[in-house]
Amino acid sequence: MHFKKLGKSDLKVSSYCLGTMTFGETTSEDDGHSQIDQSLEYGINFFDTAEMYPTCPLRAETTGNTETIIGNWIGKNKSKRSDIILASKISGKGYKAVRNGEGINEKSVKIAIEGSLKKLKTDYLDLYQLHWPNRGSYHFRQNWNYNPTTQDTVSAKENILQVLRALADIQKEGKIRYIGLSNETCWGTTQFIHYLKEFPNLTLASTQNEYSLLCRLYDLDMAEMSYHENISLLAYSPLAGGFLTGKYMEDKVPDNSRLSRVPSLFGRINDNSTLAVKEYVLLAKKYNLDPVHMALAFCNQRPFMGSVIFGATDNLQLTNILKGLEVVLSEEIMLEINKLYKRFPITF
Secondary structure, X not given: OOXXXXXXXXXXXXXXXXXXXXXXXXXXXXXXXXXXXXXXXXXXXXXXXXXXXXXXXXXXXXXXXXXXXXXXXXXXXXXXXXXXXEEXXXXXXXXXXXXXXXXXXXXXXXXXXXXXXXXXXXOOEEEEEEOOOOOOOOOXXXXXXXXXXXXXXXXXXXXXXXXXXXXXXXXXXXXXXXXXXXXXXXXXHHHHHHHHHHOOOOOEEEEEEEOEOOEOHHHOHHHHHHXXXXXXXXXXXOOOXXXXXXXXXXXXXXXXXXXXXXXXXXXXXOHHHHHHHHHHHHHHHHOOOOHHHHHHHHHHOOOOEEEEEEOOOOHHHHHHHHHXXXXXXXXXXXXXXXXXXXXXXXXX
């Protein structure tokens, strides 16, 4: 396993991160604990969660259960807490099951961190992330109708400053080490960078956005920002919700799969993306690669990548993923991937 510093922080994270959003829904507590143990055995030290998890589907009655499951593991493995990098997130505006959809502000961030720490049975979080901006986001297929002219610039900036003030207070109390963004834009990230000058002890380490062979919105202005500002990408959905495994080809819907619970994988499946997946699967087979390993290795080799967040519904999926974490794609394969990307640039 390879390790790297996450952005400007001192966090030395594994190049792959175990995502836990299925814990408490499609993944039982016992299996979740087993996944943490297996990941540690393979050298993974980075684990990501959120106060709103689990998802697939997202349900009010299960909200928060993922952090509780991880907390129960920490409670049984207290000596290992310092061996892991633990990240969580405060929910953004609109999700009614968390603080009635209040969103992120100076008050809610302090309430949220206390709730997460209690459920996770830990005194601190290594990375605390803002799940999505209050002003809106172009992620999750919202890019097609994204209209930033509806945003109020002054209030957006005021909110960023107030939230940073609260996060600085929380850091002084020793409850968080570094902060991160999620589902952010280039403008939003640079605003945080600007206002962070007022809080010299608070460091923005990363932004967690969707990234995969099928979703490469990060390649342009966000990639440039990452390079110049040393902000790492944490890539979520590197397998496009399991689509890139090839298991949904020919209209297949395996039992207990994400597609069986979430129609169209949150808008990822359409005629164009289906053609693209077929071509990527054929490319992997041409080079005797598992499509899963090719998709993850591609993300890992991007120059702005901090860590690639993968998830597994069951331990069989996890075992297959872990077997391929040392795969490195040749320049020849990367060139062929880029040729396919020109054919299928924005698939969903």
